[in-house]
Amino acid sequence: MEKKSSIWVYFTLAFGGLIFAYPFLWMLSATFKPEMEISEIGLMSANFSLDNYRAVFNKIPIGRALLNSIFVSSCVTFSAVLFGSIVGYALARLRFWGRELILGVILFTMVIPFQITLIPMYILMVKFGWVDTYMALIVPGMISTFGILLFRQFFLDIPQDLIDAARIDGCSDLTILFKMFFPLSKPVIITVGILSFMGSWNDVLWPLIVVRVRELMTMPQMVTLFKVGGQAESQIGSQLAAAALLAIPIVIVYAFFQRYFIESMATSGLKS
Amino acid sequence: MNFKMVEQNIKIMKHGCHKQRCAVVCTIILICVFLQCDKQHNGNQQKSDRVQITYWCSSNQDEIDLAKYLVDRWNASHDSINVQLQPIPASQSSEEVLLAAIAAGTTPDLCSNMWPGAMDDFISSGGLVRLDQFPDFVDYISERVPADLLETFRAPDGHFYQLPWKSNPIMIVYNKNIFHDAGVENIPRTYSEYIEAGRKITRDIDGDGNLDVWMSHRDTKPIWWQRFFDYYTFYIAASGGKTLFDGPEIIFNNEASVKVFDFFQRVYKENLFAKTTFVGDAFILGKLATQIAGPWHVSHVEKFRPPGFEYGIFPIPVPDDYQGPVYTFGDFKNISIFSTTEHPGATYKFAKYLITAEADLKLLEYTLQMPIRKDLTGNPLFKDFFMKNPNLVYFAEQAPFTRGMDGVSDLKEIFDAISQEYEACAIFNRREPAEAIKNAAERARVIIEWNRSR
């Protein structure tokens, strides 16, 4: 009886796996096929070529967009971890008037849908003169309230005695944070890092709003405009090739850090 | 957590502190410097005795090549006025880029990709220079542009802010082989003739149950600018050269619009216009008998057609009861000078250079687009060119009978509303033409009322 249900389970999972994997495989193979053969179910073709990719590289500076995305996402991640840990530490381990107030404010802002602040944020960028600069892409993402809360949660569990011992030795709070807490906080750092990086990398709406100049566009933004703006000239192969190029970096990272990705999302989900 | 480990850490902390902190601070400073750097890139103006002008051209490759040629020739012969060429930064639309530049004060001295439809926005933001302040402007331009066409470029305040440059008259390009094979002898002039031809042509050739040839194809997505090339073009033809507005008044809720909507509803109902999306260029592949197109499309067909492919050009079909010359939509692009310019006189000189006959000839040669010029077919300078490109003669003759966009600031929204009514009526056959036009006009009225509360 047990064995029978096992086979059925594997079959279901395999079928599910096929549903999730095949479209990607199809997409990948389609990018290598000439335009006429794309509308086929099968993966193979006699005419594999790199033409579609060449077309993409010829039409849009996608390499530059890749670099932009890497630069922006790295900055955002770095600062989210940095400031998240600093503020998280303050909220977790330091006592000062207004601490609970700030915590309450943070929780409150997480409830506000971003739809309200989107337009004024854009206007702010215009007033600061940050439209079409890296500043507009990076600065609004520099602090992640989620990151702050995750760090705070984690830091709450560190025993007070360790901190007291360090204080008596004359260490400042920043020292305690970076030299003592950080090595112990690898899971949180990785979680916040991955979430920030992914969130920043995949964000399209904000770059669409604040960046109009090609040199500064992020990769998802550029691929979006490539498709929507008609430069692809309804060449499906080129569109799919651009999409594939966009997917590859994060899939590569995913392949290596897959466990961390999944665990990060799971823990963050639980915490909320 | 291991106490010993922690104690050790604390000791290391105190010693290694300083270095670590420095490293972090340095990195942060480096990043800030880098971020500031790219800001400074935008402000590089060389100060010299020469006058320096910045000229923005379209980001279309042919036009960039044309602009480079013209600018190089100018710079070679004009020492005192140096022109720096820059293609418009690419984005979703050049109007957005220009408006953003006006808002930020980063406009060039002049730009040759000015869309008349956005003129209201440009003018009301104070970004453009009045061109008729130059004493020779009106005379100079009247020599070049037909009077009635010139009037359509005059702004509501009576002045001119744009210099008419080029247009792309929209006509119909057709596949002679398909017409012949289907037994269509005459070129269709009216809606009925066109639909008759369509019925003969749209059929299943290889007997597999699927249609193989259609009369034509249009993008059915309700994106506002798609309507320029179906509804709006046919409306201009059907109304004898009218546009959507007459001054501030909406005039498109008329018989002509209804007839145009009705025409498109019919062609889609009878499946004469394909609704599917094609892989590759369907016209060149022989799947479409006709296509609504401008001169650029003809050059595309000329480049890519297979051997034996014969094509021709005829004007936009008109309603059965229409008499008179056939007008069409000409996607105009004009030249404007921006109010941020420090050298209006010099810039105006350069602008005039861009519309001399010699420059116009280059425009024809490089881009195959029509200069807005009265004597295109008459001027001996252009004779050779038209002999080499006989198909373009049609466009040249059509050029004086074109209309553009009204310079109304709500144009996008209004076309958006028209697109949605068009989609409901013609594509999905869920609304009658008269009702659809009435709705569209009503929505346009609401839009204007809302936006004109000044």
Add this chain to the structure above:
Amino acid sequence: MSNMLGKIKSSEKSGYLMSLPYVLYFCIFVAFPLIFSFILIFHKWNIVTPMQWIGLRNFVRLFHDIQFFKSIRNTLVFLAIHIPLQITVALFFAIQLNKKIKFRGFFRALFFLPVIVSGVVITILWEQLYAYETGLLNLIITGLGLERIPWINSPEWAMPSIAIMATWKNVGLYIILFLVGLQGIPQYLYEAAEMDGAKSVQRFFHITIPSLNNTMLLVIILSTIGGFSLFIEPFVMTGGGPMNSTLSAMLYIYNQAFYFGHMGYAATLGFFFAFVILIVILIQKKVVERE
């Protein structure tokens, strides 16, 4: 004694300094935008020309705006299809994965793949899958002898098509969440029920589902918030059509603000929409908690 006092004071100082980044951020990027947005609601502005006070006219316009209400309705339709589908599929696969099988890690990683890939990629891919004559889905369907489905070409099917695509993209995340929830259910509950003669269906509805209440609420709220932000899929795939059936609220607001330049009106729409979202979430919380 004074030494201790000195130390407490410095801890307070550290506290203020270290929370300063967030306080600054909040003032500039949260408080100011909120206040400015509130002011903007009463004005007409397209950035290029000066602001104009118009009082409550933005609200008047809003209440006559059929398209806006259609866009909200579209978004709700999307959620109505997406959330139940999401829960069903995610729960199903989570239960399978929870059983004793090999390669669990592999399948987990596979299901999770679409979650991390950018929505743009997924949309471009699925637009081809949904193509009427040449798309993979219709090819399979006609291969089975059935009639083609006009997925994104028909006003009736378009939004459901986007909902299906969104489910495919995100279900991996919810599978993981349900898995975690399932693993938290003590095994003895099932064993006890089995001994009492409960069939597997009964065990499912009386043990599994109630124990997953918290996870369920989380899944619903996350899907809802994600669903209300629906923007990039209609933007890339359908432009809001056909016949405005896929015009999501965010897309409409984006168009009003950045396409047509009506900043004041868009801000008004944003506020109203945020209000709708909060109400929906509160309702969901009450409903799920009652069960």
